[in-house]
Each structure stands twice: as C-alpha cells, then as structure tokens.
Amino acid sequence: MTTPPKGPASYFPSIEKKHGQPISHWKALIRAAPPTRHMELVTWLKEEHGLGHGHADALVADTLREDRA
Incomplete structure (x- = not known):
C-alpha cells in the first residue's frame, strides 16, 4: 500500500x-x-499560463524547495 503524496x-x-x-x-x-x-x-x-492559484503555488513551492536542497 502506498502513502498518498502530501x-x-x-x-x-x-x-x-x-x-x-x-x-x-x-x-x-x-x-x-x-x-x-x-x-x-x-x-x-496564473497570468501567462492559466493556472489557478493553488496549482501555481504548489508548483512554485515544490520547485523552489528542490532547488534549495
């Protein structure tokens, strides 16, 4: 059984x-x-690619987290 992503x-x-x-x-x-x-x-x-706020925020947060690691 896999744990869903958080x-x-x-x-x-x-x-x-x-x-x-x-x-x-x-x-x-x-x-x-x-x-x-x-x-x-x-x-x-959001403005250039039509993403919603939650989706855009999740992508940016995860990408910046990866880049800091």
Whole structure:
C-alpha cells in the first residue's frame, strides 16, 4: 500500500490532468524564468499560463524547495 503524496505534491495529479502537461514541464518553465520571488512566479503562472492559484503555488513551492536542497 502506498502513502498518498502530501504537501504541494498532492496537487500534481490534478495539475497534469487539468493542464495536460507533466510536472517536469511546469518545473522547467519555473526554473527558466528570471530569478524572482515566490509570489511573482505564482502570479506569472496564473497570468501567462492559466493556472489557478493553488496549482501555481504548489508548483512554485515544490520547485523552489528542490532547488534549495
């Protein structure tokens, strides 16, 4: 039995289903964006790519967490 993902990763299946792109696509976009702050990246994903706030926030949070590690 597998444990369901927690935190930002819990949004990933619905992001892929709704927007038709793998998570790696979104993370690559975030990493290619000029260095900005968390909420600026969230706003950019919402305005330029049509993501909802929760999905954009989850992607940015997880990507920045990975990059800090």
